[in-house]
Amino acid sequence: MGTVHKHGRHDVIGDHALDDPTVARLVDDASAAPSMHNTQPWRFRYLRAERTFQLRADLTRVMPHQDPEMRALHLACGAALLNLRVAVAEAGLTASTTLLPDPEDRELLASVRLGRRTGGSGGPQSSARAAGRAAAGGDPLGSAAGTDDDLALLHPFVHIRNSSRFPFEETPIPDTVQAALADASRCEGADLAFPAGWHLDLVLDLIRTGEERNRADEGARADRAAWTRTETPGGEGGAASDGVPRYAFGPRERGGRVPGPDYESDTGGAAPVRDTATFERDPHLVLLSTPRDHTDDWLRAGQAMERVLLLAARSGLASSFLTQAIEWPDLRWPLRDPVSGRGNVQVVLRIGYGPHGPSTPRRAARDVLDFG
Numbered sequence: 087m088g089t090v091h092k093h094g095r096h097d098v099i100g101d102h103a104l105d106d107p108t109v110a111r112l113v114d115d116a117s118a119a120p121s122m123h124n125t126q127p128w129r130f131r132y133l134r135a136e137r138t139f140q141l142r143a144d145l146t147r148v149m150p151h152q153d154p155e156m157r158a159l160h161l162a163c164g165a166a167l168l169n170l171r172v173a174v175a176e177a178g179l180t181a182s183t184t185l186l187p188d189p190e191d192r193e194l195l196a197s198v199r200l201g202r203r204t205g206g207s208g209g210p211q212s213s214a215r216a217a218g219r220a221a222a223g224g225d226p227l228g229s230a231a232g233t234d235d236d237l238a239l240l241h242p243f244v245h246i247r248n249s250s251r252f253p254f255e256e257t258p259i260p261d262t263v264q265a266a267l268a269d270a271s272r273c274e275g276a277d278l279a280f281p282a283g284w285h286l287d288l289v290l291d292l293i294r295t296g297e298e299r300n301r302a303d304e305g306a307r308a309d310r311a312a313w314t315r316t317e318t319p320g321g322e323g324g325a326a327s328d329g330v331p332r333y334a335f336g337p338r339e340r341g342g343r344v345p346g347p348d349y350e351s352d353t354g355g356a357a358p359v360r361d362t363a364t365f366e367r368d369p370h371l372v373l374l375s376t377p378r379d380h381t382d383d384w385l386r387a388g389q390a391m392e393r394v395l396l397l398a399a400r401s402g403l404a405s406s407f408l409t410q411a412i413e414w415p416d417l418r419w420p421l422r423d424p425v426s427g428r429g430n431v432q433v434v435l436r437i438g439y440g441p442h443g444p445s446t447p448r449r450a451a452r453d454v455l456d457f458g
Contacts, residue, residue, distance in 0.1 A: 104137075104200070108177070110451040112139075115173035117448050118244050119392055121162030122153065122409060123313035124446050126328050126454070128166045133458045139198040141167055144454075149313075151305030152413050157384050161432060163195050164388020168274070169244055170198060171389075172396070175234065176241035178203055185382050195385060240396040247395050248445055250404040251336025251346060253365045254438030263401050270397045271374060274390035275383075277429060279373045285424050289371055290343050292417045293434065296410030297345040306413070314349055327449045334446050337363035344369050344436065345410065370438045371408070373421060375429035387432035394435070404442050408434045 104112075109132045121127060127147035131140040141163060148156055167183070174181045180201040187197045264280055271278040281289050300306040313329040325331070335349050342365030349360070374391055376383040398405050411417040412434060421431040 104132075106457070109457075110455060112170060112173045112177065113451040113455045114448075115241070115244050116166045116170035117451070117454060118247075119162060119165035119169045120247075120249060120395070120407070121165070122149065122158040122407075123310060124328055124330050125149065125159075125162070125313055126449055127159045128163045128454060130170075130455045131458050132455065137200045139170060139200075140194060140458075141170070141196040141198070143193045143195055145193060149309040151303070152300075152309045157432070158409070160195065160381060160384035161388040161391060164385040164390075165392035165395075166388075167196050167198070167385065168389040168392040168396075171234065172237045172240050172244060174198070174200060175237040181234070185385050240393070240400060243396045243399040245445070246442065247399040247405070248443035249334070249406045250441055250443035251334065251406055252404075252441045252443070253337075253342070253344075253363050254369065254404060254436070254440035256366055256368065257439045259370055259403070259437065259439075263403070266401070267372070267394050267397055270393045271390040274393055275376065275386040276390035276432070277375050278390075278394065279375070279423065281371055281373060286368065286371060288424075289373070289411070289421060289434070290345075290369075292411040292420060293408050294343075294345045294410075296412075296414050296417050297347065299414060300410055301348050310347060310349075325447060327447045327453070329447070331446060334444050335360055336443075337361045339363070339365050342366050342369075345408070347410075366438065369436050372433075372435040372437055373431050374433040374435065375423070375431045377429065379430040383430070384432065391433045391435070398437050399442070402439065403437045404440045405435055405437045406443070408436055 113130050113132075116130065117126065117128070119128075125147045127144045129142045129144050131142065132138070133140065143156070143159055143163060148159060153159060171181045171183065180203050182199040182201060184197045184199075186195065188194050259280075268278040300310070315326045315329040315331045330349075332349070336346065338360045339346055340362035344365035372394070374387060374394065376387050395405055411421060412431065418431060421434070423429045
């Protein structure tokens with residue numbers, strides 16, 4: 087076995103082999119990714135001889151009514167893939183990623199072959215050098231919006247980024263921050279737009295219509311209820327390792343224009359009645375779109391989404407998802423670019439200055455990882 091080099095919390099083996107605890111830590115980082123209703127629809131396999139991770143879809147976690155085409159599943163797995171790339175970069179290694187490597191195996195979404203970084207040892211020292219270069223150039227966001235070599239800069243925010251269903255400030259987001267977020271999205275093959283004026287009004291109307299439909303649709307309510315956790319953490323049976331726990335519901339909307347899910351109705355009254363709060367009148371929304379709308383585009387969009395979310399957290403921004411309009415094909419279509427009519431909107435994000443959301447449960451690496 088090769089020499090073990092210590093890099094922060096990862097043990098990197100000189101001949102590219104990784105010990106099992108290090109592989110598990112990489113998967114723990116990957117599994118911090120967001121997913122619709124926190125379903126965590128992914129599995130990982132590490133092939134020791136090939137030094138390759140396989141990312142696989144967990145089809146037991148499909149939402150049949152809200153995600154019949156499994157678009158949201160692929161977005162979530164794309165986000166987990168981006169987190170894995172970030173963790174690998176922080177460990178001082180490179181990641182050669184192939185999407186959909188086997189057309190005959192629809193559960194195999196990506197393979198990630200690990201390699202040795204040239205020109206330096208990587209790890210936290212590499213991250214520090216990149217941060218120093220960024221500071222010298224006067225870029226407050228560093229180069230984290232840029233290349234794969236700089237993904238390690240985002241690693242400290244992998245476990246800090248959490249969905250926040252709380253009110254944000256109306257404070258404008260600087261143009262420089264918006265530009266950096268757009269650059270981060272483009273690095274992964276997706277476009278980012280910040281709707282304003284009548285376009286923002288239209289998007290908010292579509293989201294509210296989607297939420298009203300979800301509340302009236304028995305199938306959508308069943309999907310949400312299946313992943314809503316009302317038990318007390320540490321209570322009888324222990325806390326769940328997935329789903330949305332009640333402490334993360336956030337308050338109900340008393341004023342403003344941020345329609346949120348109706349957890350009380352979804353659970354048949356099992357969830358406690360939440361407090362109310364006034365949300366933003368003009369929330370900062372982000373539309374992430376891709377030129378096409380195929381399975382590989384969904385995986386790219388998921389990676390772009392997570393790269394944007396991590397950079398947003400690095401910039402001091404909180405974030406949450408507003409998926410309701412995207413869940414209905416006739417509402418998703420009008421979300422497209424109002425000028426060109428192009429693009430397929432994959433994600434609607436709400437970002438702003440405000441409280442970061444609480445951590446939600448995650449399955450342990452032993453439950454989502456095996457070795458080959």
